[in-house]
Amino acid sequence: MPRPRTFDPADVDALLRRQDGIATHAQLVQTGMTVSTIARWANRGPWQRVLPGVVAGHRGTLTQRQRRLGALAYAGVDAVLSGEHAMDLHGTTTDRIRVLPQVLVLVPWTRTRLSSGFVTVERTERPPRVQLCAGLPTAPPARAAADAARHGADVDRVRELFGATLHRGRCTLAELVTEVLEGPTQRSAAARAVLTEASAGTRSAAEGRVHRVVARSSLPQPLWNEDVVVGGLFVGTADAWWPDLGVALEVDSIRWHSTPGDLRRTQAKQRRYAAAGVLLLTVAPSDVTRDPAGFLRQLATTLEAGARRRSG
Numbered sequence: 568m569p570r571p572r573t574f575d576p577a578d579v580d581a582l583l584r585r586q587d588g589i590a591t592h593a594q595l596v597q598t599g600m601t602v603s604t605i606a607r608w609a610n611r612g613p614w615q616r617v618l619p620g621v622v623a624g625h626r627g628t629l630t631q632r633q634r635r636l637g638a639l640a641y642a643g644v645d646a647v648l649s650g651e652h653a654m655d656l657h658g659t660t661t662d663r664i665r666v667l668p669q670v671l672v673l674v675p676w677t678r679t680r681l682s683s684g685f686v687t688v689e690r691t692e693r694p695p696r697v698q699l700c701a702g703l704p705t706a707p708p709a710r711a712a713a714d715a716a717r718h719g720a721d722v723d724r725v726r727e728l729f730g731a732t733l734h735r736g737r738c739t740l741a742e743l744v745t746e747v748l749e750g751p752t753q754r755s756a757a758a759r760a761v762l763t764e765a766s767a768g769t770r771s772a773a774e775g776r777v778h779r780v781v782a783r784s785s786l787p788q789p790l791w792n793e794d795v796v797v798g799g800l801f802v803g804t805a806d807a808w809w810p811d812l813g814v815a816l817e818v819d820s821i822r823w824h825s826t827p828g829d830l831r832r833t834q835a836k837q838r839r840y841a842a843a844g845v846l847l848l849t850v851a852p853s854d855v856t857r858d859p860a861g862f863l864r865q866l867a868t869t870l871e872a873g874a875r876r877r878s879g
Contacts, residue, residue, distance in 0.1 A: 574599030583624040589636040592620045617641075618684050631655075631666075635703055638670040638686040647673045647697055647704045649689075650718055651728070653711035656700035659732045671718055673706065687718065693749065708737035713746035716758035722853070725757045773818045773852030774806055780859045781807065786867055789816070797843040803836055805847075812873035815840060816866065819849045846873050 578598045582590055595605050609616045615626050618641040623629060629637065631652075639646050648656065650671030669687050674680055676692045695706040706714065712732045716725045732738055747758045778791060789807035795815055796802065805815035840847040848869045855862045 573601060574604075580624075586640075587630075587633055587636055588624045589617065589633055589640055590622060590624070591640050592622070595622070618686060632701070634668075634670055634685060638672050639703065641683065641686055642672040642674050642680055642688055643678065645675055645678075645694070646688075647695060647706050648700075649673050649695065649706035649711050650687075650715040651711075653700070653705045654708065654715060654728065654732065656703065656705050657708045657711065657732075657737055659708060659712070659735050659737050667719065669718070671714060673714070689714070708732050709739075709742040709746045712738070712743060713750050713758060716747070716761075717751065717754040720757060722757045722760055725761045729758075729761055773855065776852065776855050777806065777816070777818055777850070777862075780855055780862065781866070784863050786863065787812070787870060789814075795840075795843075795845060797845065800843070802839050802843045802845060809870060809873065811877070812846075812870055813844060813877060814846045814848065814870055814873040816848045816850065818855075819851055844876075846876075 575598070579595065579600065582594060582598060586594075592602065592605055596602065605622065608614045609622045613626065614622045614624055617623050617629065617633075617637040621637050621640045623633060623637070635648060635652055639648065648670070650669075651666045652670050655666045668685055670685055671687045671689060673689050673691050673695065675694060676690045678690060680688045682688045695710045697704045698707055699705065705711070709732070712728050715728050720728060729743060732743070733740060744762055747755060747762055782788065787809060789809045791807055793805055793808040794801060794803075795805050795808055803815070806818050807816040809815070837847060846869055848866060850862060850865075
C-alpha cells in the first residue's frame with residue numbers, strides 16, 4: 568500500500584511559482600516533502616537537478632534568470648552575483664559581448680562553498696555593496712566588471728567589458744581603477760594592462776611607437792603633432808597629418824571613454840574632421856604593437872583613399 572503524502576502539492580507549486588521554478592532541498596523539506604521524494608522527482612520525475620541541493624520544477628532548458636537564481640540558491644545566504652552576469656543585469660553588455668555561461672557568485676570569506684557545475688563561487692574579504700537588479704543581489708558595475716576581467720578574459724575582451732561599462736556611464740574610470748587595484752592580484756594582469764593604456768605615459772609611448780613604425784616604412788611621411796587647419800578653420804591637433812592627402816591619424820590610447828562626456832567629445836571631433844573633408848584614422852596602441860604590418864596596411868589604404876579624393 569502506497570504511503571500517504573506528507574505534503575500538499577499546492578504548497579510546492581506555490582513555492583516554485585514564487586521562485587521562478589527554482590527551489591532548494593531545504594525549502595522543499597519545509598513544505599513536508601521527504602528527501603527521497605525530492606530525489607525521485609528530480610531524477611526520474613517531472614523535475615531536474617540543477618546543482619547540488621537545488622532543483623528546477625521542470626525538465627526543460629533553464630532560462631538565464633533560472634541559472635542565476637540557481638547559482639544564488641546553491642551559494643547560500645549573503646551570496647551576490649558578480650562578473651559578466653552582473654554586468655548583464657546592469658545593462659552593460661552588448662551584442663558583441665556574449666555573456667559566458669559560467670555564473671560568478673561572491674560569498675563571504677568565512678564561507679566554504681565550492682564551485683560546482685555552471686557556478687563559480689569566489690570567497691571574498693571585500694563584500695561588495697549589494698544592488699538589487701531584477702530582484703537579484705548584484706555587485707555594483709565597477710566591481711562586476713573588475714571581477715569579470717579576472718575570470719577567463721583576455722586583454723581584448725577586457726577592453727570590451729570595461730568599455731561597455733564606461734560607455735554607458737555605469738561607473739567612472741576612477742571607480743574601475745579602485746576595484747582592480749584593491750582586488751586580488753591573481754589573474755588581474757589583463758585588467759591592469761588595459762587600465763595602464765589609459766595613462767598619459769602609455770599614450771606618449773604609443774605615439775612614439777607609431778612614429779617609429781611610420782618613419783621606417785616607405786609610406787609618405789607626415790607632419791607630427793600638427794594642428795589641422797582647413798579653409799582657415801582649426802579642426803583639431805592630429806598626432807600625424809598628411810596635408811597634401813587630407814589624412815589625419817590619432818592614437819586613441821583607449822578604445823573606450825571614462826565618461827559619456829568623453830565619448831561625446833570624441834564623436835564631435837570625428838564630425839569636425841568629416842565636415843572638413845579630412846579622412847581620420849584612429850588606432851589603439853595595441854594595434855601597432857601587436858600587428859605593425861597590419862597597421863601599415865590600414866594606413867596605406869587610407870592614404871590611397873585620400874590621394875584618390877584629391878585627384879578626383
